[in-house]
Amino acid sequence: METLSGVTSQVTAAAQKIAPAGSEDDASRRMRRCIDNCRDCEQICLTTITHCLSKGGHHARPDHILALMNCANICATAARFMITFSRLHIHICGACAAVCEACADDCEGVMGAEAEDKTMAECVDMCRACAKSCSEMATPMKSC
Amino acid sequence: METLSGVTSQVTAAAQKIAPAGSEDDASRRMRRCIDNCRDCEQICLTTITHCLSKGGHHARPDHILALMNCANICATAARFMITFSRLHIHICGACAAVCEACADDCEGVMGAEAEDKTMAECVDMCRACAKSCSEMATPMKSC
């Protein structure tokens, strides 16, 4: 994004210090992507809450709505740890990966055999993508 | 963004109900932009905190760091009100506009005559843009 170019270059510099492994460019690119995934996942989970509450029935069961709500919260928190270059992001990203994975599973359970629910399907995809990149960030550093 | 297309269309539909004024497409486009501005502003404020703490001196004075921190928080909250289609977003966006404007002023005071501080300059621009779109969202509806 145009306005965030300065931000991006800062992230690049800092990610090289705290991100796990690989070439430095690769490390910073993966951290940048993980931040974006966490922020997108927060947003889509919030949107999916309104969607599911509107549909009602199975979609509005307590566990499902709360899973989405909590997923949005830990994603937002994980993004903030990375944006501020905390070395402790590995702990938060590990926890975030578990929550995103569980949220995706829960969404799939709710969708069931339903032919077409684009919002839910996108939420599942985003949660899986976020879980994947958070898992990578949570992995302890190894030299390559 | 590709993955958020479903989100965007939902926002469009809902924004038409709660967004102020104009043609419906215009209303939803402005709400969408305001959500993006709030979320970008949250991120750049957090990044600017790390930047200013690192520079130290005038940049790290308490009022400035706290202004950035609080600006990030109200921007995140304002975005959530709009993402979940709350009619009360007009109150939150009004408050957010005031905070973003004050944060931009504060950043300019800290920069002073300094020749070049790209992160701060971007933060000022983003805060001003966010204040502007939040002000628009805070304006009570009028028919056109």
Place this chain on the structure above:
Amino acid sequence: METLSGVTSQVTAAAQKIAPAGSEDDASRRMRRCIDNCRDCEQICLTTITHCLSKGGHHARPDHILALMNCANICATAARFMITFSRLHIHICGACAAVCEACADDCEGVMGAEAEDKTMAECVDMCRACAKSCSEMATPMKSC
């Protein structure tokens, strides 16, 4: 609370600078109370979400759950503005008062003539109390 005694004395000192009106002790006491109200209101709104989702039906309608969710978020944000002594708390507290009032109204609408719903009744009381103290904090200073 025992562990927060140092916090309380700091708040007292700072509130005397930014809190509106009255004797200084009175100003700091009211700000302290407003922080507590905002934090309690955040917590009870979150608890009421789980309660209402479990009850289902009218209690789980989208507007109601989202009102509680957004109320929790602005309360948390308002508390942070005051804890960090931001002069801009007057804007946030003003918006927070409007949101708490609307949330209380919404809860009452959902309860209707229902004989007994202790969680909801407590949520209404807390939202009203929070709205009241936030309104006070939002009032521009006047000398006494």
Place this chain on the structure above:
Amino acid sequence: METLSGVTSQVTAAAQKIAPAGSEDDASRRMRRCIDNCRDCEQICLTTITHCLSKGGHHARPDHILALMNCANICATAARFMITFSRLHIHICGACAAVCEACADDCEGVMGAEAEDKTMAECVDMCRACAKSCSEMATPMKSC
């Protein structure tokens, strides 16, 4: 607290389902205490940020301020997972324990041999207490 009595009894009921181990009363009492610790820790970390920025010098070094800021954020998030009875709180509490422990260590490093810094000392104590109760909540259930 008087106004939260209904909340407390709800937490008791739910904690018995998700809290680890021991008698049910014990489990819910520990979860209740962990929620309180997380919320108190959030507040004292925010207060300590303003304190340390005001003191400047070593107290305002970037890593320290950001450690406090991130600690406040994960504590708030952990509290929300438990308030909403998420079974995934074990992951979040585990991460939160690590962050609180690191924050306490960092505060001690900043204090050094300093004779008297009551706010910092209280922050250390609160972070340690929060880390301890979060660790307990993160422990997988075992029958007694």
